[in-house]
Amino acid sequence: MTAPADRLTLVLGGARSGKSAHAEGLVAALPPPWTYIATAQAFDAEMRERIAEHRRRRDARWATLEAPLDLAGALAAAQGPVLVDCLTLWLTNLMLAEVDRDAAFAALEAALDAAPRPVVLVSNEVGLGIVPDNALARAFRDEAGRLNQRLARRAERVLFLVAGLPMVVK
Amino acid sequence: MTAPADRLTLVLGGARSGKSAHAEGLVAALPPPWTYIATAQAFDAEMRERIAEHRRRRDARWATLEAPLDLAGALAAAQGPVLVDCLTLWLTNLMLAEVDRDAAFAALEAALDAAPRPVVLVSNEVGLGIVPDNALARAFRDEAGRLNQRLARRAERVLFLVAGLPMVVK
């Protein structure tokens, strides 16, 4: 679906919209080896189960790099086509660790520009509900929206997943 | 809009996106009689008013079946083209009644495969906001997302309603 010419693909969607599975399919349509960059941190049982489920879906041709914060470093270390899953958790980690987001976003963009390989980024759309009650959630969705916009501008291909099906945004 | 060749149509969208009205239009474009399968249970005044509003919109050529849980049974009993409104409330009912969802989803799929008539399913997209605070709401949106994906895979036609207007997903 993604032609090899697409250096950067952004796969957006809601929770359980099939983003990860679709993005894995895009990467696995290219020749292996593939690198899976996981940004998730397993804080609790619910998250551990989600990570385990994602891992069960991938076979041995996938190398996994864990990058809760240093996504730019992981991109530099990757081999072959790369899947980054997902930017929303990465942003959460940056905010919890009180890392400067503008610097981190710029470092990510520089790493994407330097990457000699196709990269598929997975990110959540979180801004389509009612305004959240608490200020932290509002700040999070603002930053997530800004990050998605920056990466969508840079991507050759942007998909919006609905019920497991891709709508082509760009 | 839906050609008679579309045996299964899935109409997705947010709250007040015009899903029900659009889906009714799709069914009513086919020859009557039509069957409306209502999954809503009127627990309170707010829900009673919503049900009454939907009912006022439909004329006498519609037969109504109430199916808060046994959607497969209602599909087997239906006459003519069918509208199921909606899957999200059906899932809520299944969860409240602690019915096994995998079995219920499989029974629904079998009933859809067996139905000798066009079926239009209405379902909510609920995963595009901030992660909900409580675990039950998170579990609900996970299950709703999985159900939508299963049915979208099976449907010939998937529409995403925005402000009353359909975007063609499939």
Added chain:
Amino acid sequence: MTAPADRLTLVLGGARSGKSAHAEGLVAALPPPWTYIATAQAFDAEMRERIAEHRRRRDARWATLEAPLDLAGALAAAQGPVLVDCLTLWLTNLMLAEVDRDAAFAALEAALDAAPRPVVLVSNEVGLGIVPDNALARAFRDEAGRLNQRLARRAERVLFLVAGLPMVVK
């Protein structure tokens, strides 16, 4: 992007989806002067900062009219192509002031029909998350959905913004 023939354009999207910037670009593609109708009321520091940020983006060819409630009056007073940003805040203001919404919506529609100029309306899609806990938020998203549907029906062009990129709904 919007041809001058489009008298009414509705730009929908989530928080931080790039709605305002895109809508400004549509208006600024037409000959100046342009009128910006701001519906925001600066109740707190967070909102003041948002308003200031939007204002910094616009140059001197924009006249600004503030219309927290009387949108129809502001449309009648406007010069040149008009941007209304945004309907969601206007609806919030109507609800807080306990203004009759049906009358206000009808007055807005009459003003749009009478306006001898292109108008671009910005509005939020807020119905794609989990059902909100509180009744006021549910009422708000119902009314916002109804307003969006009414205006989408009337608009020549409806866009759904995702990560800063427009999807054409109509």
